[in-house]
Amino acid sequence: MPFYVTTPIFYVNAQPHLGHTYTTVIADAARRFFRMSGEETRFQTGTDEHGDKIAQAAAAEGVSPKEYADRISAMFREAWPNLAIEPDRFIRTTDPDHVATVQAALEKVHEKGDIYFSEYEGLYCVGCERFLTEKELVDGKCPDHLKEPERIAEQNYFFRMSKYQDWLVEHIKANPEFIRPERYRNEILAMLAEPLEDLCISRPKSRLSWGIPLPFDENFVTYVWFDALINYLTGLGYPDGPDFEKFWPGAVHVIAKDILKPHAIFWPTMLRSLGLAPYRGLRVHGYWNVDDTKMSKSLGNVVRPGEMVEKYGAAACRYFLLREMAFGVDSSFSDEAMTARYNSDLANDLGNLFSRSLTMARNFCDSRVPAPAAFENGDLELKEAAEKMVETFKREMRAWNFHRALAEVWLVIGMANRYIVNNAPWELAKEPEKRPRLDTVLHTLLACLRLIALCLFPVMPDKAREMWLSLGLNDREPDFSRDAAWDLLAPGTSLGQPAPLFPRLAKKKTGGKQQQPKAKSGKASNRKKDKGKENLIDISEFSRIDLRLAEIKSAERIEKSDRLLKLTVLAPEERTVVAGIAEHYSPDELIGRQVILVANLKPAKLMGVESHGMVLAIKDGGRLILSSGSERATPGSKVS
Ligand code: ME8
Numbered sequence: 332m333p334f335y336v337t338t339p340i341f342y343v344n345a346q347p348h349l350g351h352t353y354t355t356v357i358a359d360a361a362r363r364f365f366r367m368s369g370e371e372t373r374f375q376t377g378t379d380e381h382g383d384k385i386a387q388a389a390a391a392e393g394v395s396p397k398e399y400a401d402r403i404s405a406m407f408r409e410a411w412p413n414l415a416i417e418p419d420r421f422i423r424t425t426d427p428d429h430v431a432t433v434q435a436a437l438e439k440v441h442e443k444g445d446i447y448f449s450e451y452e453g454l455y456c457v458g459c460e461r462f463l464t465e466k467e468l469v470d471g472k473c474p475d476h477l478k479e480p481e482r483i484a485e486q487n488y489f490f491r492m493s494k495y496q497d498w499l500v501e502h503i504k505a506n507p508e509f510i511r512p513e514r515y516r517n518e519i520l521a522m523l524a525e526p527l528e529d530l531c532i533s534r535p536k537s538r539l540s541w542g543i544p545l546p547f548d549e550n551f552v553t554y555v556w557f558d559a560l561i562n563y564l565t566g567l568g569y570p571d572g573p574d575f576e577k578f579w580p581g582a583v584h585v586i587a588k589d590i591l592k593p594h595a596i597f598w599p600t601m602l603r604s605l606g607l608a609p610y611r612g613l614r615v616h617g618y619w620n621v622d623d624t625k626m627s628k629s630l631g632n633v634v635r636p637g638e639m640v641e642k643y644g645a646a647a648c649r650y651f652l653l654r655e656m657a658f659g660v661d662s663s664f665s666d667e668a669m670t671a672r673y674n675s676d677l678a679n680d681l682g683n684l685f686s687r688s689l690t691m692a693r694n695f696c697d698s699r700v701p702a703p704a705a706f707e708n709g710d711l712e713l714k715e716a717a718e719k720m721v722e723t724f725k726r727e728m729r730a731w732n733f734h735r736a737l738a739e740v741w742l743v744i745g746m747a748n749r750y751i752v753n754n755a756p757w758e759l760a761k762e763p764e765k766r767p768r769l770d771t772v773l774h775t776l777l778a779c780l781r782l783i784a785l786c787l788f789p790v791m792p793d794k795a796r797e798m799w800l801s802l803g804l805n806d807r808e809p810d811f812s813r814d815a816a817w818d819l820l821a822p823g824t825s826l827g828q829p830a831p832l833f834p835r836l837a838k839k840k841t842g843g844k845q846q847q848p849k850a851k852s853g854k855a856s857n858r859k860k861d862k863g864k865e866n867l868i869d870i871s872e873f874s875r876i877d878l879r880l881a882e883i884k885s886a887e888r889i890e891k892s893d894r895l896l897k898l899t900v901l902a903p904e905e906r907t908v909v910a911g912i913a914e915h916y917s918p919d920e921l922i923g924r925q926v927i928l929v930a931n932l933k934p935a936k937l938m939g940v941e942s943h944g945m946v947l948a949i950k951d952g953g954r955l956i957l958s959s960g961s962e963r964a965t966p967g968s969k970v971s
Pocket of ligand 1: 350559588618619
């Protein structure tokens with residue numbers, strides 16, 4: 332069935348933040364997943380621009396509501412491409428086709444006799460843009476906005492929502508998938524156990540003019556929720572656009588728990604009155620807090636998508652959001668949690684697996700996919716786990732369990748890293764008769780990486796594509812039915828060069844870009860030149876340093892240190908060296924690696940371990956890169 336996914340259209344009284352980003356990222360990931368599952372898909376997001384809240388925000392800035400809405404709406408529209416979010420339509424409630432659709436829908440409901448004029452007095456929360464019932468208040472205040480609602484008494488138009496209450500209860504009970512997760516379905520059924528009031532759907536122009544005029548009474552504008560919900564129809568060309576017929580039956584709305592009532596009660600009853608089938612599903616997620624505190628402008632802890640992407644990159648942000656939040660439950664964001672996941676899951680587990688595999692393919696197989704020989708048990712275990720991963724991933728994505736889908740992929744990434752250590756391809760490479768075994772191991776690894784990349788496409792499309800192209804595959808979005816088989820990597824295929832997918836992040840935040848200090852005057856730059864001269868050394872001084880090629884035999888973490896690894900190296904005698912590279916290399920991947928050692932340093936104790944020499948590394952920005960040249964040499968050879 333075609334899949335139509337929407338996010339809420341966001342109010343333009345606030346700039347995009349982490350919460351909006353999450354909803355929009357998951358909608359984009361879901362659409363990519365369904366598209367890769369062979370379904371026709373459509374994805375819509377946008378901005379909600381009418382109503383009291385926007386009129387008040389614009390007045391506070393001294394600009395017209397439209398000017399104000401134009402400015403903030405553009406911020407939403409421009410934020411999404413940086414996160415690889417690609418909606419088919421970015422809708423604004425001020426778009427002319429939307430205004431026309433709302434008026435047509437109002438006419439229809441009016442003609443049906445479902446709208447009447449009456450007097451009403453109620454408690455209005457401008458934050459929620461709706462009347463609250465006494466029951467919804469906590470200590471007399473709106474629990475979401477912590478403000479006392481305003482008492483409003485006026486004559487207005489009403490929608491006969493109560494008329495559809497019994498039908499709605501039946502529909503929810505008969506369709507367990509209609510509102511998910513379960514807790515929100517139960518919440519709505521509990522609300523519907525009480526008699527439903529009719530919905531006030533207008534505002535007198537004398538009080539609020541920033542809205543869509545009612546087609547049957549020019550003295551009133553449309554209530555903002557009645558206007559906003561209809562965006563889901565406008566985007567499909569309702570009532571007679573071809574996309575409407577195709578996509579409406581597969582409509583899935585993604586929202587957070589804050590706007591459950593309008594989506595689970597107002598909207599299905601409005602659709603029923605319009606003579607339309609209800610949407611297929613409502614998917615309700617929890618709230619993001621920041622450092623375990625509610626995100627708020629006054630606390631100054633609002634996380635902006637632009638800043639996140641600048642710090643961590645789009646792929647890592649998307650991954651974090653999907654991996655960290657169990658769908659439906661609140662979660663907390665912090666830079667520490669983000670950095671930890673980045674370094675451990677992305678730089679270490681996935682990044683290392685990818686670069687080690689491609690490096691070995693380059694060094695031992697001339698950057699081509701080798702042909703496998705006989706498979707052993709360990710190979711078959713990895714193959715079966717990778718095949719099962721694809722099935723589990725698909726099942727969990729369909730159930731909106733993104734965090735579980737990703738946990739399964741990382742299980743296999745861990746297995747593949749252990750498979751490398753167990754099979755030590757660098758040892759196999761030393762013995763020509765073990766060539767068939769080496770080819771089998773590397774083929775198995777690359778085939779496993781291909782399935783990992785396949786699963787990562789909906790989650791981090793750009794990085795997955797980078798992996799896909801490095802594996803010599805076509806530049807097209809893969810497909811779960813066509814591309815999920817194990818043995819689709821043709822032997823002989825040319826592979827890309829290994830490049831770090833996720834360079835490690837420094838643990839400490841730098842807080843903005845670092846700038847090189849500039850020499851301001853001629854004097855200062857002369858001093859700089861002289862300083863350069865002071866740094867020159869005589870060749871005899873250099874020759875005192877004994878540089879040797881060393882081969883790493885074993886490596887282990889030093890307890891209580893994030894930075895240090897204890898290495899046993901051959902140079903050519905065996906010795907222990909402590910190296911500050913633990914944040915850049917995992918112990919496993921160092922085994923067999925050749926490095927350059929300063930061999931005649933006085934021994935020094937670091938975290939209780941005596942180090943006999945120092946390993947050289949290149950410092951490139953925040954990264955450390957070990958290097959010994961591209962060819963292997965005899966351990967202990969002098970570097971000169
Ligand atoms: O309600 N955590 O717009 P809105 C997770 N215009 N998600 C969050 C969040 C948080 N802390 N904060 C906001 C409106 N969201 C109406 C919708 S739809 C026809 C009209 C996300 O700007 C989440 O998706 O207040 C939530 O439902 C939505 O922003 C509310 O956006």
